[in-house]
Amino acid sequence: MTVLTRGAYAGPGTSLDFKTGNWRSTEKPAHIHAKAPCHAACPAGEDQQAWFAKLQEGHAEDAWRELVSANPLPAITGRVCPHPCETACNRVAVEGALAIHNVERWLGDEAMRRNWAYPVTEPAEDAPDVAIVGAGPGGVSAAYHCLRHGLRATLYETAPEAGGLLRSAIPRTRLPRETIDAELARVLGLPGITLHTRARLGRDVTIDELKRKHAAVLLAPGCQEGKEWSVDGAVPADLHEGLHLLKEFMDHGAVPEAKNVIVHGGGNTAMDLCRIMKRSGAETVTLITASVLPGPDADPSDVINVVPRELEEALEEGVEVIEHATINRLIMKGSQVCGAEIQSLRKLPGQDGRSRRVGFEGTERVINVDMVIPCIGERVDPEGLNGLVDHGYLRPSDRFGRLAEERVLALGDARGDRGTVADAIGDGRLAVSAVAAQLAGESDPPADARGEMPSGGLNLGYYEGISRAVAPKLAVADRTFDKEIEGDIGRAAVMAEAERCMACGNCLACDNCWTFCPDNAVIKTEELAVDGSHYLFDMDFCKGCGICAHECPTGFIQMLPEEAGG
Amino acid sequence: MSTEGQDAARLAELRQKFGREPLPPREGEAEQSPRDAQPRFRGLESGHRACQGCGEALAARLVMECAGPDVMIANATGCLEVFTTAWPQSAWRVPWVHSLFENAAAVASGMEAAMKAKGRNTKVLAFGGDGGTYDIGFQALSGMLERYHNVLYVCFDNEAYMNTGIQRSSSTPHAATTTTSPAGKERMGKRHLKKDLLSIIAAHHIPFAASASVAYAADLQRKVRYAMGVDGPTFLVVHSPCPLGWRHASAMTIEVARRAVECGLFPLVEIERGAVTNVMPIRDVRPVTDYLSLQGRFAHLMKDADSRAAEERAHLQALADYNIEVFGLRGDSPDAADTTGTAVVGRSGRPAGRI
Ligand SMILES: Cc1cc2nc3c(=O)[nH]c(=O)nc-3n(C[C@H](O)[C@H](O)[C@H](O)COP(=O)(O)OP(=O)(O)OC[C@H]3O[C@@H](n4cnc5c(N)ncnc54)[C@H](O)[C@@H]3O)c2cc1C
Ligand SMILES: Cc1ncc(C[n+]2csc(CCOP(=O)(O)OP(=O)(O)O)c2C)c(N)n1
Ligand code: SF4
Ligand code: SF4
Ligand code: SF4
Ligand SMILES: [Mg+2]
Numbered sequence: 026m027t028v029l030t031r032g033a034y035a036g037p038g039t040s041l042d043f044k045t046g047n048w049r050s051t052e053k054p055a056h057i058h059a060k061a062p063c064h065a066a067c068p069a070g071e072d073q074q075a076w077f078a079k080l081q082e083g084h085a086e087d088a089w090r091e092l093v094s095a096n097p098l099p100a101i102t103g104r105v106c107p108h109p110c111e112t113a114c115n116r117v118a119v120e121g122a123l124a125i126h127n128v129e130r131w132l133g134d135e136a137m138r139r140n141w142a143y144p145v146t147e148p149a150e151d152a153p154d155v156a157i158v159g160a161g162p163g164g165v166s167a168a169y170h171c172l173r174h175g176l177r178a179t180l181y182e183t184a185p186e187a188g189g190l191l192r193s194a195i196p197r198t199r200l201p202r203e204t205i206d207a208e209l210a211r212v213l214g215l216p217g218i219t220l221h222t223r224a225r226l227g228r229d230v231t232i233d234e235l236k237r238k239h240a241a242v243l244l245a246p247g248c249q250e251g252k253e254w255s256v257d258g259a260v261p262a263d264l265h266e267g268l269h270l271l272k273e274f275m276d277h278g279a280v281p282e283a284k285n286v287i288v289h290g291g292g293n294t295a296m297d298l299c300r301i302m303k304r305s306g307a308e309t310v311t312l313i314t315a316s317v318l319p320g321p322d323a324d325p326s327d328v329i330n331v332v333p334r335e336l337e338e339a340l341e342e343g344v345e346v347i348e349h350a351t352i353n354r355l356i357m358k359g360s361q362v363c364g365a366e367i368q369s370l371r372k373l374p375g376q377d378g379r380s381r382r383v384g385f386e387g388t389e390r391v392i393n394v395d396m397v398i399p400c401i402g403e404r405v406d407p408e409g410l411n412g413l414v415d416h417g418y419l420r421p422s423d424r425f426g427r428l429a430e431e432r433v434l435a436l437g438d439a440r441g442d443r444g445t446v447a448d449a450i451g452d453g454r455l456a457v458s459a460v461a462a463q464l465a466g467e468s469d470p471p472a473d474a475r476g477e478m479p480s481g482g483l484n485l486g487y488y489e490g491i492s493r494a495v496a497p498k499l500a501v502a503d504r505t506f507d508k509e510i511e512g513d514i515g516r517a518a519v520m521a522e523a524e525r526c527m528a529c530g531n532c533l534a535c536d537n538c539w540t541f542c543p544d545n546a547v548i549k550t551e552e553l554a555v556d557g558s559h560y561l562f563d564m565d566f567c568k569g570c571g572i573c574a575h576e577c578p579t580g581f582i583q584m585l586p587e588e589a590g591g
Numbered sequence: 592m593s594t595e596g597q598d599a600a601r602l603a604e605l606r607q608k609f610g611r612e613p614l615p616p617r618e619g620e621a622e623q624s625p626r627d628a629q630p631r632f633r634g635l636e637s638g639h640r641a642c643q644g645c646g647e648a649l650a651a652r653l654v655m656e657c658a659g660p661d662v663m664i665a666n667a668t669g670c671l672e673v674f675t676t677a678w679p680q681s682a683w684r685v686p687w688v689h690s691l692f693e694n695a696a697a698v699a700s701g702m703e704a705a706m707k708a709k710g711r712n713t714k715v716l717a718f719g720g721d722g723g724t725y726d727i728g729f730q731a732l733s734g735m736l737e738r739y740h741n742v743l744y745v746c747f748d749n750e751a752y753m754n755t756g757i758q759r760s761s762s763t764p765h766a767a768t769t770t771t772s773p774a775g776k777e778r779m780g781k782r783h784l785k786k787d788l789l790s791i792i793a794a795h796h797i798p799f800a801a802s803a804s805v806a807y808a809a810d811l812q813r814k815v816r817y818a819m820g821v822d823g824p825t826f827l828v829v830h831s832p833c834p835l836g837w838r839h840a841s842a843m844t845i846e847v848a849r850r851a852v853e854c855g856l857f858p859l860v861e862i863e864r865g866a867v868t869n870v871m872p873i874r875d876v877r878p879v880t881d882y883l884s885l886q887g888r889f890a891h892l893m894k895d896a897d898s899r900a901a902e903e904r905a906h907l908q909a910l911a912d913y914n915i916e917v918f919g920l921r922g923d924s925p926d927a928a929d930t931t932g933t934a935v936v937g938r939s940g941r942p943a944g945r946i
Contacts, residue, residue, distance in 0.1 A: 035681035036681070037681065037685070038636040038682065038683070039638075040677070040682035042638065045640070081937070082939075535937065541845055543649035543652065544639070544648070548625045550628070561625065566638060568643040570841040571643075571840070574842060575842040575843065
């Protein structure tokens with residue numbers, strides 16, 4: 026008998042029959058997958074957030090495997106990359122960017138110490154074979170990514186060893202030989218990659234031949250030819266062109282003697298040469314650059330294009346810099362330089378809207394020098410390139426590197442719009458992805474259209490200040506020509522550094538949404554959640570209050586219009 | 592129609608109205624739903640009728656998670672009682688009794704005595720709003736504490752009589768506007784001060800009395816667990832923002848609660864037998880305006896043209912500074928249990944070594 030009185034009671038939890046989900050008016054919460062800024066900024070395409078997540082779980086090898094899914098050379102990039110990821114890192118809004126490059130380097134070194142296996146398998150015996158010209162970082166990355174796509178790769182390299190500028194130009198104080206040798210050997214030793222050294226395009230092979238023998242031809246010859254340099258027609262008899270001088274130094278360990286040196290340029294070659302000349306005993310070394318040193322007021326597009334750490338160390342070592350300046354005139358004694366006239370300039374917008382550099386009358390001054398080293402850039406050596414070179418570079422038409430010729434793609438420095446090791450590595454990955462898609466009869470892989478998570482999208486209240494790891498460094502007095510300057514931070518600091526990662530735009534599995542939803546509408550379930558988090562929204566009960574989105578530390582939850590899908 | 596028939600018809604009508612289908616048997620279900628598999632006790636379920644972003648609903652859920660399942664509740668009249676039990680449904684999954692507005696503590700005392708008589712260990716909880724605790728239920732509460740009943744009394748403090756339309760209570764902060772303390776030409780909101788209830792409770796010399804906030808869930812739950820283990824009267828007041836009454840965006844509930852603590856207006860303290868035994872230090876003390884400016888109930892204090900506004904802002908700042916001084920809330924150095932340290936998250940929950 027049903028007795029219904031004011032004292033009757035309802036069954037436990039029967040409110041579940043009442044679906045409050047229809048109270049939502051305009052917005053509903055959703056897991057959005059935004060790119061972490063570090064990832065968005067990485068030219069090699071690494072997802073730092075993803076590998077920091079593995080480190081946070083305590084799995085270093087998994088972190089390395091995640092890292093090398095994009096970049097096979099972390100021990101190298103961890104040492105030389107200008108790390109735009111750190112510049113982009115949202116942690117700047119708390120107390121400072123993560124020391125991403127130090128962690129990357131440690132992972133690369135640790136993989137070699139422990140001989141972790143690259144996550145690739147040997148391609149089939151009859152898999153398509155891709156020809157790659159040039160075994161610099163770009164070519165090596167391309168070869169590695171061929172394996173990831175089930176393709177074989179054959180590298181043609183004119184030098185006796187692989188490595189490109191890593192070996193021939195970047196000083197050992199920044200990138201020890203042992204590191205290059207060990208990491209390249211591990212990649213080039215993977216089954217499915219064949220390396221022909223002393224094989225020069227134009228001399229030993231031709232593009233047409235390669236096209237006949239291979240499924241595609243990737244050109245990664247870098248830029249090996251110095252640009253011509255003269256000041257109003259004056260060219261000193263003993264002109265030392267920057268890259269040439271540097272390569273000679275790398276081979277023989279010596280540079281010509283000079284007391285007062287001017288280096289003219291604003292890139293890595295200029296910076297490395299300044300430091301080498303200073304260390305070789307030059308009294309003064311002055312860098313003349315049209316660009317500006319980084320600083321709060323500096324226009325980012327005008328800032329000198331070098332690894333920030335290198336600039337810092339060069340200044341520490343006593344290199345002087347005259348920014349926003351150029352060389353107007355060389356003061357000669359016969360055919361020897363004995364001075365240079367410097368003039369201030371600025372990058373200003375011209376009549377047509379395009380900016381150009383304008384020299385200012387009345388700012389000329391003369392510096393006494395006995396050597397001027399131009400480092401104003403290099404171009405592609407056109408030999409064997411079938412006339413594909415246009416004004417010094419290969420200038421492909423898209424991000425994959427396509428050239429006018431069918432099945433021929435360009436990557437790395439030779440493109441003309443690149444300039445770092447990480448760029449070249451990223452190019453290798455992109456070019457191979459396009460080749461693989463084409464071979465499979467598919468259209469080009471789509472660009473990652475996800476938005477980027479800015480620091481304003483995070484809830485910074487859930488992170489506390491933890492100071493950034495500081496790498497040990499040789500004191501200026503102890504620096505030599507071959508001892509590495511920056512040291513290893515070590516496992517403990519790596520793990521502590523990983524804890525600082527805020528997981529921008531991705532789920533941290535922190536439970537905040539699950540804890541703070543007043544309506545129990547967040548369900549924690551590792552089994553059913555398939556989107557990289559461990560949580561589902563129960564839309565039957567979610568009232569759309571927005572608390573979960575506001576309290577999600579990483580911005581992974583956002584309120585979307587009710588109509589939106591997903 | 593027979594009485595029985597009438598009842599059945601009425602029940603059918605109610606079920607029709609609330610869309611209730613008879614529940615399938617819950618026991619022995621072949622597959623556990625993800626909801627049933629949640630790794631926490633769901634003493635207060637979904638489907639309750641609290642407003643979007645209700646701090647009180649959240650606070651009650653957090654309390655239930657670590658108090659249940661072997662508890663029974665006496666709940667005073669107020670929002671919590673109303674929104675959880677819209678007949679014929681209940682969001683509770685423990686024995687729950689609706690007392691009157693004024694007597695939750697008295698009813699809980701009786702329940703506790705009954706449990707004792709039956710030789711049962713089931714802990715009795717008493718829930719009330721600030722109206723039901725600071726005001727009308729106060730003498731019943733005082734009696735319960737003085738008679739030393741083994742009851743945990745939780746006051747969900749949303750700083751006004753919300754269920755009846757935002758009337759001021761003795762817990763409403765100074766200068767807040769409510770329907771019975773409206774800001775206008777005559778007054779800048781409530782003229783009087785927020786009652787220092789915790790000190791009065793402490794004067795009963797009970798084993799444990801504390802304040803907590805929905806913004807610091809881990810701290811709140813630690814306090815509940817501690818109180819559950821005490822054999823005797825314990826008291827918890829939980830700061831629970833009300834988006835409707837405080838007039839803030841529903842998404843800002845936690846943010847508002849957090850700022851109340853960080854500015855010093857709602858200090859988190861623990862008192863045992865009359866003595867302060869712990870406080871949550873504030874790592875970065877915020878100005879009260881950070882807290883006030885998020886809420887419509889203080890909007891009149893943000894008008895620069897009104898000189899009274901500046902004075903009231905200064906008054907509230909002085910009250911916050913007073914709390915910080917008397918409870919020693921300013922942290923000397925970063926601490927894992929201070930306002931920032933308690934909030935910090937890490938992968939898969941809170942960093943090791945935190946409460
Ligand atoms: C002094 C200096 C310092 C630098 N420092 C940094 C730094 O700190 N960080 C950073 O990210 N980048 C730095 N760079 C830039 C970086 O080295 C290059 O961007 C990168 O090496 C480009 O890689 P790549 O594979 O495109 O070309 P390269 O490294 O130039 O490799 C090209 C390879 O192709 C081979 N090759 C050329 N022509 C042929 C041919 N016809 N047939 C067969 N093989 C051929 C070459 O021998 C070479 O091995 C620096 C560059 C210089 C010069
Ligand atoms: C004796 C008595 N007076 C008045 C009421 C009407 N009434 C019901 S709830 C309520 C206010 C409740 O306020 P509070 O205790 O702060 O709880 P809240 O709704 O804010 O959570 C009032 C005045 C009542 N139920 N009983
Ligand atoms: S905090 Fe982590 S995810 Fe965010 S930008 Fe920095 S490294 Fe990337
Ligand atoms: S907190 Fe809960 S009710 Fe509010 S939007 Fe998120 S899931 Fe929905
Ligand atoms: S609140 Fe935490 S657990 Fe929830 S989605 Fe955001 S990061 Fe993940
Ligand atoms: Mg109230």
